[in-house]
Amino acid sequence: MIKRFSLFGLLILMGCATNSSITTSFPVEIANAFFVTHENQTTFTIEFQQKLPSHIKLEKLYFKNQEAVLIQNSPQSVSATFEKPDLILDSNPKNEYGNQPAIHFEPFYKLKDTEALMEYFKNGKIKRFKITNVMEKSNK
Incomplete structure (x- = not known):
């Protein structure tokens, strides 16, 4: 009984581990990937060489320890917007009431400042x- 449970648990963990791996190629070539920062907002844009196939569904983008939903701008372009909260800073702490604490995102992969991780579904399976x-x- 214990052996069956251990084997079952091991299979589940192995299945989860394969889902979180990073693929080495993307089905459509990326023509350009860049970001623009303006005040408290960063917009990350990805432009593709051609239209994305229907079996590819883009989901999220991880960049500089932040996470955002990818939005389709055109058949060959998507973007994600990262916003930092506007904070009220004052010598009187009562005036700072209403400031929200920063949401700390603990990345599951180490990324350099010049790297981003795109999460997508291909034929119903999650890929990165x-x-x-x-x-x-x-x-x-």
């Missing part, structure tokens, strides 16, 4: 792809 050499563009 690391985007490298991300460039910052001027907001002017």
